Amino acid sequence: MIVPNTETLQADLLAAISWAAQQGWTPATGGNFSARTEAGYLVTASGRDKTRIQADDLLLCNLDGKVLEGNSKPSAESNLHAALYRLDASINCVLHTHTVASTVLSRRFPEGIELSGFEMQKALQGNVTHDATISLPVVPNSQDMEELAEQVRSGWPMPWGFLVAGHGIYAVGDSIASCRRHLEAIEFLLACVLEESRWS
Numbered sequence: 001m002i003v004p005n006t007e008t009l010q011a012d013l014l015a016a017i018s019w020a021a022q023q024g025w026t027p028a029t030g031g032n033f034s035a036r037t038e039a040g041y042l043v044t045a046s047g048r049d050k051t052r053i054q055a056d057d058l059l060l061c062n063l064d065g066k067v068l069e070g071n072s073k074p075s076a077e078s079n080l081h082a083a084l085y086r087l088d089a090s091i092n093c094v095l096h097t098h099t100v101a102s103t104v105l106s107r108r109f110p111e112g113i114e115l116s117g118f119e120m121q122k123a124l125q126g127n128v129t130h131d132a133t134i135s136l137p138v139v140p141n142s143q144d145m146e147e148l149a150e151q152v153r154s155g156w157p158m159p160w161g162f163l164v165a166g167h168g169i170y171a172v173g174d175s176i177a178s179c180r181r182h183l184e185a186i187e188f189l190l191a192c193v194l195e196e197s198r199w200s
């Protein structure tokens with residue numbers, strides 16, 4: 001895979017953040033976003049309105065989560081992003097959103113969310129048919145990023161990402177484009193599951 005230069009990465013990451021915010025997936029400054037660079041990763045500053053994100057809202061951190069460039073405080077969840085990049089060399093992007101479907105369903109199904117029979121499952125890497133049962137992992141929430149990272153490590157591999165209970169989606173991908181696809185597919189699938197739960 002050709003590794004994009006930092007300027008391209010920054011532009012693509014800002015576009016991904018604006019896109020997610022326009023979907024309504026980052027309410028009340030929720031969500032954080034990052035992309036791997038040669039030096040570490042670019043990550044959003046804490047507490048920013050993602051509908052108004054701009055270049056100086058991104059910080060450069062090394063893989064220990066230490067800020068290398070930028071003056072603001074990194075996302076409160078930056079150390080989880082760092083842990084993901086350390087955990088799996090194939091991860092080049094992490095996109096985290098707070099949506100109603102992911103928040104509600106991760107509380108309802110803390111053991112994981114089963115998906116079966118949805119054509120959209122094929123948007124998740126490694127899936128070639130709707131005719132399979134797959135599970136979206138859910139990890140317990142914590143304010144301690146080391147504890148959260150340990151939960152993720154113990155359930156790895158999670159090739160498209162995972163949900164944090166009562167919190168939201170963490171999508172991962174080997175590029176910003178594949179991470180966006182995973183995020184959009186997970187959100188779509190969760191919306192379907194939530195809608196179906198109203199049938200009876």
Ligand SMILES: CSCCC(=O)C(=O)COP(=O)(O)O
Pocket residue numbers: 027028029030031032044045046047048074075076077096
């Ligand atoms: C406002 S939602 C609570 C914090 C959170 O979960 C989140 O995703 C945003 O935190 P950040 O420090 O990245 O702004």
Ligand SMILES: [Zn+2]
Pocket residue numbers: 030031032077096098167168
């Ligand atoms: Zn969050």
